[in-house]
Amino acid sequence: MLRIHLTSEDVGRIRIAAGPVPAWEMLLSLHALRGPADHGVFGPWRAKALGTLDPSARLLLPLAPPRGYSPDFLTPADSDIESAMDTVQRTARDRLRTDLTILAGQRGTATWMRSLADADTGALRRVGTAMRRYHQRVLAPAWDRIHTVVAAERAARAADLLDGGVERMLNSLHPQIRWEAPVLSVAYPVRRELHLGGRGLLLVPSYFCWARPITLRDTRLDPVLVYPANRGLQRLVEPADKSDGDCVARLLGATRAAVLEEIAAAGGITGADIVRRLRISPASASEHATVLRQAGLVVSHRTANTVLHMPTPLGRAVLDGDARTLRSPCAHRPRPTEADHRVP
Structure with a gap:
């Protein structure tokens, strides 16, 4: 306990935390890579990830045993991988020696870790590079x-x-x-x-x-x-059958349907999130969010300079295809407000 x-x-x-922490997702996904191939959620991702691993991942695997202790220095709370990599590469010698001594007592360590424990710049640089390549090849494709x-x-x-x-x-x-x-x-x-x-x-x-x-x-x-966080047991590999999503796309248009799906999946996201995830312009994100809001499919709340978009029950019903709750969007259209003309 x-x-x-x-x-x-x-x-x-x-x-x-404002979003996924790259270093923690790296460590815990390394644990998942060594897990069962038939894992209900991680299995499909694991099968794909094993085929994309860079050889540098061999440096990370002994630092991330699937059971027991993993070094604390490997999981800084930085919000992006470059910052996390920089933090790891600047780890003090005392920290490295403490963490690696604990790891060695648990299962022994590879020979190269001796130079890492001495804060050798070359060893630290190799670990940082391995972190970046692992994120680029394994995590980045599924990061959104x-x-x-x-x-x-x-x-x-x-x-x-x-x-x-x-x-x-x-x-x-x-x-x-x-x-x-x-x-x-x-x-x-x-x-x-x-x-x-x-x-x-x-x-x-x-x-x-x-x-x-x-x-x-x-x-x-x-x-x-x-x-x-994954209470809904959502996989990182899309299922083959996407017919329901195609119907929504034909109804709203592909990009607008994607905007609604992102808002509903997250339970609430900002305009900047929409821009980043769908790789569209801020003006386009604003336009789609405004139309969805006017149709009664989302609601938007402004705090300072940030607008948070959240799905309405009608918006979720459109995505779920629940005909019992679907009604004419125009009947629920709210009156335009000043926020309707602002960029999220």
Whole structure:
């Protein structure tokens, strides 16, 4: 059991990662690569990923054993792979020696790790390069879908926070996580006590986190709790039958249908998210979101300079093909507002 002790100051400093954290998805996907070939969710992705691995991945595999300890330095919380790679390459010698000594005690280490433990710049550079190539070849092709799953989880927890406060949000994170103030208890293979001491807690929903939540071993590092985000068991490989999606595309147009599908899949995304995921211009994203809003398929809320688009029940019904709930969009068309003419 992992027991995380929060002060009132810590509760006020709980954050949810804005998107998938590349280093954590890398580590946990490396675990998945060594998992069963017939895994219901990871199996199809695993079969494809094994064929695209760069030879440099051999450096990462011994650092990411499927069971037991993986070095803390390998999973910085940076939001993009280049920043994560830079953070890893700048890891201090004391940190490297501590982490690799623990790893060696668990299963031994490869000869090249001795130079890594000495903070040899060449060894660190090779690890950083391996991280980049792994992300480019294995994770990047599926990154938009990973991001969609994580964004949907983040939106759901934000809704829990708004509707039921911190207590509901923390108790809804995962079946193996329980909040009884002031302690957050997590089912864990070893007994550990983590006192935050006012540092707060970063919650990291992860696509590849599967069996149970995970945290860093060193309690002196910035506190992180990584937990499974893929509650809908969404695969990274699209099913062959896409006839329903084709019908929606014929109704709305391919791009507008894709915009609606992204908004619904995430439970709520910004205009910038639409631009990034669909690779369309900001003006096009704004136009499609406006039409969908005027048709009653999405609603939009502005906070400062950001507009969050969320699906309406009618919008979800269109995607689901639920004829019982479908009605004329024009009957639900809201009056135009000033926000209708702004770029998301």
